[in-house]
Amino acid sequence: MRDVIIVGAGGGGAVVAKELAAQGLDVLLLEGGPRNAHPETDWSHYEIDQTDAVQGNFRWGPADRTRSPWTRDIKGPGVIWQVSGVGGTTLHYFANCPRALPGSFHGYSGPDAAAYDREHEYPFSYRELLPYF
Numbered sequence: 001m002r003d004v005i006i007v008g009a010g011g012g013g014a015v016v017a018k019e020l021a022a023q024g025l026d027v028l029l030l031e032g033g034p035r036n037a038h039p040e041t042d043w044s045h046y047e048i049d050q051t052d053a054v055q056g057n058f059r060w061g062p063a064d065r066t067r068s069p070w071t072r073d074i075k076g077p078g079v080i081w082q083v084s085g086v087g088g089t090t091l092h093y094f095a096n097c098p099r100a101l102p103g104s105f106h107g108y109s110g111p112d113a114a115a116y117d118r119e120h121e122y123p124f125s126y127r128e129l130l131p132y133f
Helices: 011-022 088-092 126-132
Strands: 004-007 027-030 057-060 070-073
Touching: 004 011, 011 027, 011 088
Parallel strands: 004 027
Antiparallel strands: 057 070
């Protein structure tokens, strides 16, 4: 019997599993996607062909290319990138971790303050966070 079962080995699931296991809990981490532990053999030319940003079609799906891909038709100007596998969507984040906007933090009083969700703001100010970026 496991103490905790975590579904999804993305950035959040993997960290939570590691921290709970470090506390002595028996953790099972389930992931439906591939591990891609050996990129030189796990990745192929298909990865280059999977996306057509001009048309708004983004192809992602099972590592087994004999199975149909998952597709999402983007009807607007946005892009949704999702990755299935160990690491989840962090597999494509390009080491880019942009700051949240100042209006997302406690105490923001700029001219556009009403445009932000005050109920779910960060519990500290933007200025408090700045030294860490």
